[in-house]
Amino acid sequence: MIFYFFLALFGFCWGSFIGMFSWRWPRGLGISGRSFCDVCRRPLLWYQNIPLLSAVYFRGRCVQCGKGFEGLRYFAIEASMGVAFVLTGYLWQKDSSGLVRLFRDSWGDFSLVLMLSIVLVFVGLFVVDLEKKLLPDVLSLIAGALIFLLTFFLPSPLFFNHLAAGLFCFIFFLSIFLITNARGMGFGDVKMAFFMGLLLGSPLLFVWLILSFVSGGTVGVILLFLRRATLGQEVPFGPFLLVSAYIVLFFGEDILSWYINLL
Ligand SMILES: [Zn+2]
Structure with a gap:
């Protein structure tokens, strides 16, 4: 119980940081100093700064100017991070997949710290891509470094498998990027693809590819149907890549064996 309580607490605190960072960084605002209202700047x-209070009682608005300070947005990010940390801790503890077990074998308990850090950066990338349709290099590079660290002590044939999987994903996404003339996805997605391949290795990368394209395509068609998006106005692809990678990290082997049984 204490384990999960601290995970939730850490999730909330880091969620608060990611909420602030993902707002200020793409807008070129400094990330140090006290929090201020985005409209009146006070x-x-x-x-x-108390998430639940500002979200529910002030209905997410700034007390001083009645606008700005998107308290609901911050609260949603903090709560999601809390949930994501608890879920990750749970799935890590019960060795939910062979891949997680391999990471635990090579890093011990520190593998949980690495995985939580990766989840943290993923949530940051998710939020920025959803709001601004870009994957900031600084976050992608941190995610990449963490993933590299996590996979580095895998037994060497497996490490090279993961490295090759990363290269394969990179080339695959680069081809789509070039063929669609950058309309299908951004170059941020191409860079991301390398790190996702590195994280998942083969054959799980194929599960990730299928899941990403099917979920992205389905949501794209639904949005088109609801006229929320028009053709040419792209739906950011990053969130689908990130969520699919998380799912495949913990459930990829289950999905794969389910699919093989289906055939
Ligand atoms: Zn204000």
């Missing part, structure tokens, strides 16, 4: 009062 520093927030101490009780405005």
